[in-house]
Amino acid sequence: MSTAESKRTVLVVEDEVKIARLLQDYLHNDGYNTYWLDRGEGVVEWVRQSQPDLILLDLMLPGKHGIAVCQELRSFSNVPIIMITARVEEIDRILGLEIGANDYICKPFSPREVMARVNALFRTLASSQQPKVNDCDVITLDAERMLATVAGKALDLTPVEFRLLSTLVKQPGRIFARSQLMDNLYEDGRIVTDRTIDSHVKNLRKKISQYQGDSELIRSVYGVGYKFEGLVKG
Structure with missing residues (x-):
């Protein structure tokens, strides 16, 4: 990962401590900065102030549901959001995408899969912003x-x-x-x-x-x- 990419900040919103720490460890190993929130209420204000490059957002959060958090974020920000959910029914996945999530990952998951999704999303965003000769x-x-x-x-x-x-x-x-x-x-x-x-x-x-x-x-x-x-x- 380049120096510029290593400065990207990923916000992890997850109430399960072990999962949050695991995600942070893998993100750090891949060169990302991270910040962790374990409840839904403070996410919007933190994003307004800190403007992360990507959010890993759990669906089932104490305080405020992940869907509500995502909807509020989309009212003012296009920050990439990957939703993490234990609810594998199709309606939940579609609902997450319809209210503005870029991607979703179902629990239980492999941390390597999460990193693959994170890196792939950043590559897609970068390719959409870079000019091409052709x-x-x-x-x-x-x-x-x-x-x-x-x-x-x-x-x-x-x-x-x-x-x-x-x-x-x-x-x-x-x-x-x-x-x-x-x-x-x-x-x-x-x-x-x-x-x-x-x-x-x-x-x-x-x-x-x-x-x-x-x-x-x-x-x-x-x-x-x-x-x-x-x-x-x-």
């Missing part, structure tokens, strides 16, 4: 004209496709559940199905691939939804 992965959005371009070429998108693409590219690397994407597609509030979302994504991929090449900017996350992995301008 602009084939760059999406430009003009909301007023509902115009999207890739590699400098205009995409012939429907209003629904433009809204879908806009939702995804606002937070590169974040996983969006299908149900959340549905809420952003239609202004008249019509009811649509998961297959409708999949169909729109398929059309978007086809239109983007005309100018963008082989790499896939909109990636599927099995059992959950989609995320955008490209660069954005405008």
